Amino acid sequence: MLKLRSRSFLSFFLLTFPVAVFAATHDVAVMDNFFSPNDLTINVGDTVRWTNPPSGNPHDVTADNFTWASETSTEFIFSKTFDTVEEILYHCTVHSAPGGNRDLRMNGRITVEGVSTPPFLINDALSDAWYFPETTGQGFLIIVWETRKLVFLAWYTYDTERPPEDVSAVLGEPGHRWLTALGPYEGDTALMDVFLSQGMIFDSAEPPVDTQAYEGATIEVVWTNCNEAVVTYDIPTLGLSGEIPVERSVLDHVAACEAAQPQ
Numbered sequence: 001m002l003k004l005r006s007r008s009f010l011s012f013f014l015l016t017f018p019v020a021v022f023a024a025t026h027d028v029a030v031m032d033n034f035f036s037p038n039d040l041t042i043n044v045g046d047t048v049r050w051t052n053p054p055s056g057n058p059h060d061v062t063a064d065n066f067t068w069a070s071e072t073s074t075e076f077i078f079s080k081t082f083d084t085v086e087e088i089l090y091h092c093t094v095h096s097a098p099g100g101n102r103d104l105r106m107n108g109r110i111t112v113e114g115v116s117t118p119p120f121l122i123n124d125a126l127s128d129a130w131y132f133p134e135t136t137g138q139g140f141l142i143i144v145w146e147t148r149k150l151v152f153l154a155w156y157t158y159d160t161e162r163p164p165e166d167v168s169a170v171l172g173e174p175g176h177r178w179l180t181a182l183g184p185y186e187g188d189t190a191l192m193d194v195f196l197s198q199g200m201i202f203d204s205a206e207p208p209v210d211t212q213a214y215e216g217a218t219i220e221v222v223w224t225n226c227n228e229a230v231v232t233y234d235i236p237t238l239g240l241s242g243e244i245p246v247e248r249s250v251l252d253h254v255a256a257c258e259a260a261q262p263q
């Protein structure tokens with residue numbers, strides 16, 4: 001019974017701990033007559049807690065611009081949360097003044113820094129079928145090779161206008177088009193050159209494939225998370241460019257992708 005309860009507690013702890021680490025409390029001791037530490041770098045949202053111990057002499061914590069202050073007392077605990085990126089200078093009004101040298105006098109500094117979220121990292125688990133729900137007739141097959149740091153993309157789409165009524169195809173329909181793209185990636189972004197394969201017939205070695213790069217054509221894919229990316233295409237020789245927000249057709253590999261992100 002006891003074991004079960006400790007396990008429940010452990011699960012609770014593990015589930016709640018990641019939330020708790022985002023905002024920290026930093027302690028500063030109010031000494032005679034200095035702050036320890038007197039120079040502190042914290043993240044936005046963190047709290048600083050100044051403690052003047054019971055046996056202390058009268059001190060206070062006062063912003064150099066006088067926008068906030070603790071009581072002046074022989075014993076206090078004063079906490080303040082900092083929600084904006086800024087540098088704060090403070091002092092004790094009993095033993096110093098604004099702008100005093102903190103290494104010689106009772107002055108301190110807090111540097112509040114922005115919390116930078118780590119960038120999304122492209123990984124193998126993004127390999128999938130991607131599409132834009134408003135244009136379901138086309139889609140993208142994307143493959144990521146992490147070891148080679150390459151992304152391949154096949155865009156199954158259509159011509160820019162419908163073929164004439166009298167144009168026919170044996171297999172499929174004459175409006176079908178597919179483009180391929182290949183290129184390196186870094187962080188959340190893959191930048192690929194666009195290729196056009198042509199000249200072949202169905203399941204045959206002859207005539208041989210003629211694969212050509214579209215001159216200057218690029219496709220860039222930027223992922224924002226494990227199920228959202230923006231495909232930006234630019235085919236300058238045809239005057240075609242645009243952005244397509246895409247998502248996966250199924251979500252089976254989202255968990256593996258999320259596991260590959262930095263924590």
Ligand SMILES: [Cu+2]
Pocket residue numbers: 033058059060092093094095096106
């Ligand atoms: Cu003081």
